Amino acid sequence: MGKLVFKRPESLQKTPTHYCPGCSHGIIHRLVAEVIDELGVREKTIGIAPVGCAVFAYNYFNCDMQEAAHGRGPAVATGVKRVLPRATVFTYQGDGDLASIGLAEVIHAAMRGEKITVIFVNNAIYGMTGGQMAPTTLVNQKTTTTPTGRLEEYFGKPLKIAEMLSTVETPSYIARVSVFTPKEILRAKKAVKKAFETQEKGLGFSLVEFLAACPTNWNLPPVEALKWIEKNMVPYYPLGEFKVPEKF
Amino acid sequence: MPEKFLMKGNEALAEAAIRAGCRYFFGYPITPQNEIPEYMAKHLPEVGGVYVQAESEVAAINMVYGAAGAGARVMTSSSSPGISLKQEGISYLAGAELPCVIVNMVRGGPGLGGIQPAQSDYFQVTRGGGHGDYRLIVLGPDSVQEIVDITFLSFELADKYRIPVLILGDGLLGQMMEPVEFPDISVEKPAKPWATTGMKDRPQNIIKSLHLDPLELERHNLKLQKKYSEISDNEQRMELFMCEDADLFIVAYGTTARIAKSVVVRAREEGIAAGLIRPISLWPFPNKAFEKIIDRAKVFLTLEMSCGQMIEDVKLTVNGRVPVVFYGRTGGIVPKFRDVLEKLRQLDRSDWHG
Ligand SMILES: Cc1ncc(C[n+]2csc(CCOP(=O)(O)OP(=O)(O)O)c2C)c(N)n1
Ligand code: SF4
Numbered sequence: 001m002g003k004l005v006f007k008r009p010e011s012l013q014k015t016p017t018h019y020c021p022g023c024s025h026g027i028i029h030r031l032v033a034e035v036i037d038e039l040g041v042r043e044k045t046i047g048i049a050p051v052g053c054a055v056f057a058y059n060y061f062n063c064d065m066q067e068a069a070h071g072r073g074p075a076v077a078t079g080v081k082r083v084l085p086r087a088t089v090f091t092y093q094g095d096g097d098l099a100s101i102g103l104a105e106v107i108h109a110a111m112r113g114e115k116i117t118v119i120f121v122n123n124a125i126y127g128m129t130g131g132q133m134a135p136t137t138l139v140n141q142k143t144t145t146t147p148t149g150r151l152e153e154y155f156g157k158p159l160k161i162a163e164m165l166s167t168v169e170t171p172s173y174i175a176r177v178s179v180f181t182p183k184e185i186l187r188a189k190k191a192v193k194k195a196f197e198t199q200e201k202g203l204g205f206s207l208v209e210f211l212a213a214c215p216t217n218w219n220l221p222p223v224e225a226l227k228w229i230e231k232n233m234v235p236y237y238p239l240g241e242f243k244v245p246e247k248f
Numbered sequence: 249m250p251e252k253f254l255m256k257g258n259e260a261l262a263e264a265a266i267r268a269g270c271r272y273f274f275g276y277p278i279t280p281q282n283e284i285p286e287y288m289a290k291h292l293p294e295v296g297g298v299y300v301q302a303e304s305e306v307a308a309i310n311m312v313y314g315a316a317g318a319g320a321r322v323m324t325s326s327s328s329p330g331i332s333l334k335q336e337g338i339s340y341l342a343g344a345e346l347p348c349v350i351v352n353m354v355r356g357g358p359g360l361g362g363i364q365p366a367q368s369d370y371f372q373v374t375r376g377g378g379h380g381d382y383r384l385i386v387l388g389p390d391s392v393q394e395i396v397d398i399t400f401l402s403f404e405l406a407d408k409y410r411i412p413v414l415i416l417g418d419g420l421l422g423q424m425m426e427p428v429e430f431p432d433i434s435v436e437k438p439a440k441p442w443a444t445t446g447m448k449d450r451p452q453n454i455i456k457s458l459h460l461d462p463l464e465l466e467r468h469n470l471k472l473q474k475k476y477s478e479i480s481d482n483e484q485r486m487e488l489f490m491c492e493d494a495d496l497f498i499v500a501y502g503t504t505a506r507i508a509k510s511v512v513v514r515a516r517e518e519g520i521a522a523g524l525i526r527p528i529s530l531w532p533f534p535n536k537a538f539e540k541i542i543d544r545a546k547v548f549l550t551l552e553m554s555c556g557q558m559i560e561d562v563k564l565t566v567n568g569r570v571p572v573v574f575y576g577r578t579g580g581i582v583p584k585f586r587d588v589l590e591k592l593r594q595l596d597r598s599d600w601h602g
Contacts, residue, residue, distance in 0.1 A: 013452075044446040046318070049456075058454045064444035066317045067456035069340050072310035075302065079314025079322070080444065082298045083272060087318075087446055105310070108303035 009033035011042045013062045022222020024179050024212030025054050025121065031185070032090070032119055033061065035193045039200060045088040046080050048073045052094035053127040053214075071102020074109035077116040088199060090117040095136040096126045099159050103135075106165070110205045113170040117195045118207040120161060123214040124233060131217030135159045138232060143217070158236065162209045166242040173198040173206035174243040178234065179213075180226040191241070194248070203245040211237055250429040257392045258283035258422040261351065261415070262291070264399035265323050269435040270349070271297035272322040274311035276304055276330060279363045280419030281353035284325040305330040309337030309350075316346035317455035319443030321403055325351035327419075328369050329360060331377070338412055339378030342472070343457025347406035349399070350384075351415045353422045356580035364580025365418035365503055370557035373414050374531040381469050383476045385413040385483065386530040388501040392426035398528075400431060407438050409479055416530060418553070420503045420582065479532055486534035487526040488541075490516060494523030495544050496596055499562050500551040501527045504576075504583060508551050511588045520596045530558070535565040545570045546600040551588060552576040571600060 008014065011033035019025045036042050042063050049057040051070035058065035068076040073091035081089045098106050098120050106118060125143055126132040132145040136158045140149035150158075162176040173195050177188035188210065195206035211233045213225035220228055255263070262284045265273075273292060275285035289299040302308035308324050315322040326334060331352045341348060352373060356366040376382045385405050389395045395417065402413040444453045459465035487505075490512050491497070500508040505526040515522040523541070525548075527534050548570060550559040556574045563572050575591045577583045 075310035076314035079311035
């Protein structure tokens with residue numbers, strides 16, 4: 001008998017996924033689940049699901065879950081964490097959810113230094129509602145509401161959340177990662193782990209921004225979509241750690 | 249003898265909440281309710297509680313959602329424009345059946361309106377306020393002592409029915425000072441096995457309001473409706489003031505009920521058989537009380553600090569059997585004793601049925 005090297009993390013449920021083929025949400029769920037397993041915190045973890053394609057995250061993560069209103073994840077997480085200061089609390093949010101309608105909630109959670117972890121999935125588009133422009137949509141990127149591409153003179157340039165949140169003075173862990181190669185996936189996992197460790201050590205707020213693929217709304221086959229991240233998103237959204245708490 | 253304190257309505261409410269076991273408060277400043285968050289900021293830490301000043305009312309109510317979902321007794325307070333912003337969260341709280349207490353110290357509207365006392369949010373609060381088929385329990389006290397009693401009751405009802413309870417006051421009730429005593433009771437907090445506290449030794453708990461399958465959502469809504477009719481059966485509250493032999497009834501709650509009481513006393517001295525029906529629960533509206541007196545009623549006068557909102561519930565209750573007339577002031581103006589008395593005198597005719 002061979003050694004079992006790949007199995008479902010305990011923090012993921014045995015539910016078949018509803019995500020499109022090649023969607024990054026699945027792999028990002030898995031990384032989060034592996035980290036929760038490795039830190040042994042599953043039984044004290046409360047996850048906050050977003051409104052977006054990941055709204056059913058509560059069916060995938062094998063821990064207690066709350067579903068928040070669109071963009072309000074960090075406020076909901078604040079409520080949970082203040083009541084249960086020893087719990088591990090994370091939000092999982094798309095770029096419409098976090099960077100548009102929920103921008104105030106995430107910035108203020110960071111400012112207060114809420115000891116929560118935010119998993120921010122930037123796929124440069126609104127997935128669930130059918131591919132409209134997000135605040136993170138690249139200049140000239142076509143979406144259903146920017147049919148000729150995002151025009152800078154009308155809609156400006158996309159928001160850089162990781163950079164913006166690193167200007168908040170309260171200590172926190174902020175990183176941007178991606179999933180377009182196995183090497184990047186490994187790096188991403190390290191960042192997720194550091195983010196959760198920041199929370200476990202009580203060092204402050206943590207956020208990991210993922211550059212993620214939405215092949216369906218980008219109109220690209222899955223492999224091309226991963227290449228599109230590397231070619232188009234990475235130059236505008238540089239990867240790396242933007243902020244690490246001093247005492248980490 | 250229980251100790252008496254001279255307290256402002258807002259402070260008494262905050263103190264009562266703490267004594268009722270509320271340990272979490274999320275707020276955002278707005279006149280005329282600032283004494284509540286300020287009191288909480290000062291006194292919650294003394295009992296191991298947490299006060300957070302949120303970035304907005306939207307955030308505050310969603311913090312309430314998270315805290316309520318984690319099983320805590322939790323409260324937020326605001327005034328009209330802020331309550332409008334909270335409606336998104338209130339709808340989600342109702343959908344997810346989370347217990348919490350929300351205070352609205354109403355000010356005049358619409359829009360930014362003014363900061364003087366009003367009752368113009370009655371429609372909003374008694375019809376749910378946000379989107380979807382839902383209700384809140386809405387309680388409208390008329391004195392500082394009743395603010396205290398209703399605050400205790402609100403936390404109890406919220407937990408019992410897993411429903412948001414809204415306390416409806418106004419700037420006048422919040423600012424006025426009266427002697428109060430706090431009930432000497434030990435607070436019982438029911439177990440909340442549904443709360444998200446970490447899934448050790450039990451299956452996963454999920455707090456949510458999403459039901460994409462229409463049949464499932466219909467089932468959920470019917471379950472909510474069943475709960476609402478149970479509440480309507482069991483939780484109607486009202487005061488009947490000098491109603492025993494009355495035939496001319498003022499209907500008023502909160503601040504206007506205080507005026508109505510003194511008007512009724514004076515009218516009686518003039519030989520007018522006036523009485524006051526004072527709804528305390530605004531939802532459920534205490535329609536049962538009307539049945540006791542409707543046979544001898546010749547007219548109902550609703551007295552409100554609005555352009556006429558509760559009058560619709562009175563009309564629904566009376567259902568055309570007796571005339572219902574309205575008197576009110578709006579914009580933050582409190583109706584004057586002598587104007588209400590004059591209105592009552594005009595209504596004291598014998599030809600209502602003829
Ligand atoms: C208040 C409110 N506004 C709008 C919507 C509709 N809506 C659902 S998901 C979504 C955006 C999803 O995009 P994103 O957050 O980027 O997540 P993705 O689906 O791409 O993972 C919107 C606008 C909503 N549910 N609630
Ligand atoms: S629409 Fe995009 S984000 Fe949503 S599941 Fe499909 S690929 Fe993923």
